[in-house]
Amino acid sequence: MTRIVLETQGLRKAFGGNQVIDGIDFRLAAGELVAIVGPNGAGKTSFLNLIAGQFRPNAGTIQLAGADVTQLAPNVPARRGLFRSFQNGGAFGRLSAIQNVALAGMVRGLGRREAESEAGKALARVGLSPVADWPADHLSGGQRKLIDFARLLLAKPEVALLDEPTAGVNPAIMEVMRAIIAEMRDKGVGFAVISHDLPWVFGLCQRVVVLASGRVLAAGSPDEVSADPAVREAYLA
């Protein structure tokens, strides 16, 4: 059995009377890629926010690489090897592309010069070298999402949580993303990827977890999940 890098047990979160996450047990092994799918409002992004520490859970535990990170502020899991991308891209508007990426190396302890030189290489890998000195505000939505991927290369995490990486992105960029994810997965990084692009994410993942109303509705291989009548119903409802 491979090493478990992320595990949640009985995770719950409510806002007011609204139970957003209603008891999720989840496990992710090193080198595994799990797709998290589900209808809008299923709690996918909230689930990532809980793991990353942006929300504090009302109940349950979160283990990251064997250590408990429940209730800790988001910078702590990040420093212990958790990477998280944001739905709208996590770029800092007035900073240049290269500075945006270098930050990911700096929080890992690199000096600024070293981080910027690594960031240059990462930008070349995702094809953003020509715009390395542009402020992120001047980049397109797809380019801003690629900044997240360049950061992923620098961050060298144990676990990466990606939130809708391919939404609004052209096929060429999707292919770059796929290649980076596959390469890092094969090096042992555990991925949890939220996506509405099922063919794309099913082509990458070993396992699918379907969320609905804050619970795990179904889990299994892409084929098993696609055939599950409960899943079809949840998507159509």
Next chain:
Amino acid sequence: MTKLTHHLVPLLFVAAGLGLSLIGLRPVVADLLILSVYYLLLAGSWNLLAGFAGQYSFAHIGLATAGAYGTAALVIGGGLSGWAALVIMPVAVALLGGGLGLVALRVRGVQLPLITFAFAGAFAVFLAAASDITNGSMGLQLPKLVPGFDRSLYLVLGGILAGLFFIVQNWMIDGKLGLLMQAIRDNEDIAHGMGVGIFRVKIAAFMITAAIAGLAGSFYANYVGVLAPSMLSMGEMGYVVAMAVIGGLGYRYGPLIGVVIIRSIEYFVRGFGAEYTLVIITGVALLVVLFFREGVIAYVSRLMPRQTARWRS
């Protein structure tokens, strides 16, 4: 602008200070320039805090005043020289600023401007009320750094302090701290999620800029020689904010441009009287804020599109 230019700027200021002290300026011009250094240190450090770290504090003049009164305490009460105060006060005011930051930075968002404004207001009232210490509106008298009233010494010192400020600013903006500060300014949640220790970075930015404010206050006390509680007024804070905003918040040379513009206006309209000067300057600042939101530098660089990248820090 290249990195080399940024490193030449401090030298330029030191050389200018030396040169101007040798050619013998008219006293009114020398006074204008020397006090402009005080404002440059304040507007510049406020720009680092607000424009680069995104933390809008209204305690800055309060911290400078603490530096000035601390200098008076060391010189009059402690028998130290003004030179020693110039070294001690930045450290002392950094600690004061750190303490204020510990309280004010715990909650994010709009709490900081409110709390720092209340701090400045309460401190001003305290200075006016504690007339047994501050000698009320009569003020405290401080000796000069060297006997006699020689402005050339202060021109040299002013040039050195301005140069020092730009060295610290280069070190911050081009270093790790500057990038972390700007990330927090642009999006605190994402920075936090990437692993940036938000509170530590904010406190560091607060303490460093407080130290510069303390240095400015100590310089002011040593130069002006008379301290009155009116040094700490919201009007003065408005001046500093106006300088930083007119040049452009978040631009390396924004405050410098702002200081030059406002001090020039002040110099040319001084004949009308103090009330008019204040109306004109606050009016200009308000118009800039409403119609050229990002300040003069952004506006000018938009007129010359190719220069944009160079002016951005």
Next chain:
Amino acid sequence: MTQLFVQSLLLGLLQGGLYALLAVGLSLVFGILRVVNFAHGEFAMLGSFAAVFVVGMLGLPVWTGLIAAAVAGAAIAYATNILVLRPIYLSRMRQKGEYTIIATFLLSQFLIAAATLSFGTTYRKLPGLWDQNLAVFDYIYLSGNRIVAFVAAIAMIALLFFIVYRTDIGRAWRALTQNPLGAAVVGIDVNRYANLAFLASGAFAGLAAALLAPLMFVFPASGVIALVKAFIVVIIGGLGSIRGTLFAGLLLGVVEVMGTVYIDTGYTDAYGFALMIAVLLFRPQGLFGRTGRTV
């Protein structure tokens, strides 16, 4: 001993009612627009000058001065919203919240400078409605003006509570406070209700300043002192909470008077600041404040 204590307590409550009236508009506007209005103190200052003008120069009765103060405060607040704030929050710029702070702060400095130029720095006073000292229980003396001011302040705050909790305007305000986007989606006209909130905020500030005028002085920089008080009140009470503002206003008044009586007379304004720091250390979001969802 009890005599002094009861007298201080009453005096503190009377003073605190006015602090609450001064701050309540600030809190209301913040709740609805998420704007901290640094020119709020100048609404108060210009309101009190309007009262001085109407009563002192035109020789009209004192109560018309109160109306003039409220109208002037409301008019300036309305103009501020239209001319200074609306262009900012309708724009696409980054960091609007911070920018409104800068803009209103510079506006406040401009208004102070303009008032200094127009009215001079003379300290003016307004005659009161009830210039008599009242004996309560034989041994406690309270000035009639303070009682009038307190009763008026509480009546106005009660009116505000009524508007917020019992009228359609209030329902729209509360909807905007809780969920600006949602309120806009269901068809609440944000601009209209923001204007109304500013009108109310300016009227309350002007009225509070005119009620305070017989007890203190009217001068161009008086707004800064008013704003410091209002900030301390909203930080203690919790930004955006009207109930918190009322409670914190009364608390601030009592603490200030108690400190002045029992500790040292010179440092009245420092006690409020100390109270604020104490509250921040134990409850950073204020006594009635809530911490919300951040992401």
